[in-house]
Amino acid sequence: MEVCMNRRTFLAAGALSASAAQPAAVRVGIIGCGWWGGVNLRAAYQEGGVTCVSLCDADSKMLDDMAAIVEKQEGRRPRLFKHYEEMLDAGGLDAVILATPPHWHALPFIAACRRKLAIYSEKPLAYDIREGRAMVDAWKKAGNVVQVGFQRRQSPAFAAAGDYIRGGAPGRVVQVDVNIHYTAVPLDNTPQAPPPTLDWDLWCGPAPKLPYSPNVGHRAWRLEETTGNGHLVDWGIHLIDATRVMLGLGMPKKVTAAGGIYHYKGRITTPDTLTAHFEFDPCPVVWRHRLWGAVERDPEFSNGVTVFCEKETVFVTDQRWIVLPKGKDAQRRVEEIKPPADLSRKHVGEFLECVRASRPAPCTPEDAFRSTATVQLGMIAWKAGRTIEWDERGERIPNDAAANAMLKREYRAPYRHPWSGRA
Known part of the structure; x- marks a missing residue:
């Protein structure tokens, strides 16, 4: 059978092929939208290949301020949540960036593990040692990609x-x-x-x-x-x-x-x-x-x-x-x-690479x-x-x-x- 391809169909086919070759953007939700949550979001944007789907914080001003960053970067407003359970239940996520103070690390971390979401969690791993052990156990059971924020x-x-x-x-x-x-x-x-x-x-x-x-x-x-x-x-x-x-x-x-x-x-x-x-x-x-x-x-x-x-x-x-x-x-x-590059950006970038490749992150x-x-x-x-x-x-x-x-x-x-x- 003879195949006829003109210039227009050739270019269209090439565009489709290039599009298919590009990995889908990692869909990220952020829990903790303060200063360091913003640092991590900007690092993710600098690395590229991410879209911020959801934000969660106990302060509506923090939510609005970070939503404005997302809107400026992506041209759309993310979903906003006050409670992390509601954000996780809403779905549509591949990964969570956890940037709360330490006393709020364990519970959302374990909840994200149960949903087998990839997690970038700031240090320290936990507020107390028993929390830390429960978090490690949840990660081992889930087998999800987790990177902890030891940027050095x-x-x-x-x-x-x-x-x-x-x-x-x-x-x-x-x-x-x-x-x-x-x-x-x-x-x-x-x-x-x-x-x-x-x-x-x-x-x-x-x-x-x-x-x-x-x-x-x-x-x-x-x-x-x-x-x-x-x-x-x-x-x-x-x-x-x-x-x-x-x-x-x-x-x-x-x-x-x-x-x-x-x-x-x-x-x-x-x-x-x-x-x-x-x-x-x-x-x-x-x-x-x-x-x-x-x-x-x-x-x-x-x-x-x-x-x-x-x-x-x-x-x-x-x-x-x-x-x-x-x-x-x-x-x-x-x-x-x-x-x-900035150490924080490199650490977030390494995490995103691991998420895309479905391989364990180095800082477990x-x-x-x-x-x-x-x-x-x-x-x-x-x-x-x-x-x-x-x-x-x-x-x-x-x-x-x-x-x-x-x-x-x-x-x-x-x-x-x-x-x-x-x-």
């Missing part, structure tokens, strides 16, 4: 420093210091009426319902014990996770923490000054932070990971790593490695659980005021009933904690 896993500097240390040139790792100097700016903590657009009861969710103040509301929840659980959990977790990955560490056997609220007494509820000692195999990792004051002993090394080895010391931060040899006249080596809930539980144990040790041990196999704090009880926080009614095991 995208840093070429951390990867290169890790390769150098594992290569053996610096000698045996003796100790690791992890620290950041950050000047906090607590907001007004006077109890007051919440904004009319904000459902404060829903925002508090399973956490205790505190009186509203700007100091525990949007973007200010990080240093509030009941929602963000402090600087170690909020920011320290990034560098603790990077250290674990760089050195291939599991979880600590013992944890000791000391510090307090010295400068911002009466204004925040977690330490503004803290040292936490994590006893890993094969070396201790020491975290330090101070949220006040303007002077650092050495600003060059004020934010990052310092690996003290027998022959050399290696310092690494997001965009550079430095080798400091022993010896009076030894020359230090500085390696500047700027990532090709199981490994995210280890980093999350590590910093949470640091806070438990600080609250307990003593050294605690960690039985990793049994996931318990032995011989310390009071500290062990802190592995799980009771939920506020009518919410139910997702962990069903024994304490």
Whole structure:
């Protein structure tokens, strides 16, 4: 049979072929439409191949503001929801970006797993350790694609420093210091009426319902014990996770923490000054932070990971790593490695690639659980005021009933904690 194809039909056929070759856009819903939810949405748009179908938040202003971003980008308005269950039940999604404060991670995460949706969840994995285990179990049962927001896993500097240390040139790792100097700016903590657009009861969710103040509301929840659980959990977790990955560490056997609220007494509820000692195999990792004051002993090394080895010391931060040899006249080596794109964008992009390819994401809930539980144990040790041990196999704090009880926080009614095991 003779086939006749003119120029018009040839071009049309080519267009159809190209269209068929392009993968369908990943249909995304966002739970938590504040500042960081917006960062993740913009990162997804920059990576391309996504459409934002649904938004969910307890604050109608946040919903409207993010809907305007979607409308500007896509020329249409997404569906808006106040309750995550309604958004998930409405369907039409391939993936969920979870960008709420930590106290609102577990329940929507597990609900999305039950629907076998792909999930990009911000760190920490969970608010408490028992939540984290329930989330890992839900992920294992569902087999869905999940990426947790440890963006420093995208840093070429951390990867290169890790390769150098594992290569053996610096000698045996003796100790690791992890620290950041950050000047906090607590907001007004006077109890007051919440904004009319904000459902404060829903925002508090399973956490205790505190009186509203700007100091525990949007973007200010990080240093509030009941929602963000402090600087170690909020920011320290990034560098603790990077250290674990760089050195291939599991979880600590013992944890000791000391510090307090010295400068911002009466204004925040977690330490503004803290040292936490994590006893890993094969070396201790020491975290330090101070949220006040303007002077650092050495600003060059004020934010990052310092690996003290027998022959050399290696310092690494997001965009550079430095080798400091022993010896009076030894020359230090500085390696500047700027990532090709913003770390957050790269991490979201990696997640989207995994969703399209239906392959597991590198930063799994199981490994995210280890980093999350590590910093949470640091806070438990600080609250307990003593050294605690960690039985990793049994996931318990032995011989310390009071500290062990802190592995799980009771939920506020009518919410139910997702962990069903024994304490």
